[in-house]
Amino acid sequence: MTTGTLKRQPEVIVGVDAHKHIHHAVIITSTGQRLTDSEFPATSLGYADMLSWATEHGHVQAFGVESTGSYAAGLARFLIDHHVEVREVNTPHAHTKARVGKDDTIDAEAAARKVLAGVATAIPKRTDSVIESIRFLLLARDSAVKARTAAIVQLQDILVTAPADVRESTPRGGLAAARHCRKFRIDRARLHDPVQAVKLALRVLAVRAADLDSEIKELENALTTLVNATAPTLVSRVGIGTIHAAQLLVTAGENIARFRSEAAFARLCGVAPVPVSSGKSHRMRLHRGGDRKANRALHMIAVVRLRYDARTIDYMQRRLTEGLSKKDVLRCLKRFIAREVFNDLRTDLGTA
Known part of the structure; x- marks a missing residue:
């Protein structure tokens, strides 16, 4: 291919509607003409095929991509690694969907046109650094905190209706009650007795809360190391x-x-x-x-x-x-x- 041929290539913008397993892409020119569209698997090979397909139709100015923080995170990372300009595009407003309809092709073309119009200017976050490691650990820590809270709340709820001798011998306060319930001895041959059944339920919840507490401490220690090194x-x-x-x-x-x-x-x-x-x-x-x-x-x-x-x-x-x-x-x-x-x-x- 000669230099003259390269110069005659149109400037194109690619819009991508991202899903979990496939991404739908539409190519438009810098003058707004729609050229073509295609689907690609959401894999490394699919990302490479999409970029190769786009460059066959012209000089790529930018990709406008929906869901760069979720389904399209891998695609955005691939494009940035290959020095392609990427713009984050918000999903269409409900009023727009009601007016023009919705399918993958419409959404992908809308993403490309938002880039062309200068509406989509946001640059996606990088997801290949230590901050991405911090994000993973923080997600796991937050879910563990939520699950621990749920276990302790359920333990306290059960205590409200537990048999009197169990309820009255258990200290008040979620953490104190959980520590006490972990020590219960269960007669498994008498689980038909509500006293033994409630003790088993309370001990399971208390052990669950303790296990989650250990997870939280492990994750927080890891976060402390990374955060202190990254943002002193x-x-x-x-x-x-x-x-x-x-x-x-x-x-x-x-x-x-x-x-x-x-x-x-x-x-x-x-x-x-x-x-x-x-x-x-x-x-x-x-x-x-x-x-x-x-x-x-x-x-x-x-x-x-x-x-x-x-x-x-x-x-x-x-x-x-x-x-x-x-x-x-x-x-x-x-x-x-x-x-x-x-x-x-x-x-x-x-x-x-």
């Missing part, structure tokens, strides 16, 4: 422990330079102020969108600082005397903390 500046701040730092790292991603500014990061965390002014009323409110796990991490950091950090306590008192509500002051605090976190992450991840 961040974890040195008042109120920012391992778990909250891990969540903020996962939300930001390794390639934190993808954020245009700290305001964009605040928006992602759901702490960017939203104006709700009308007439003579001028005020802001909390942003109810964004990553709610990151928002919760910022909220808990603010709560801790309101108890232990003198600057934060003084700020709260000053703003309250100015007439702001406690909720409004907390919103301001979370916004300040988001700015601090963003700057610390830029320092720790080497992009400052």
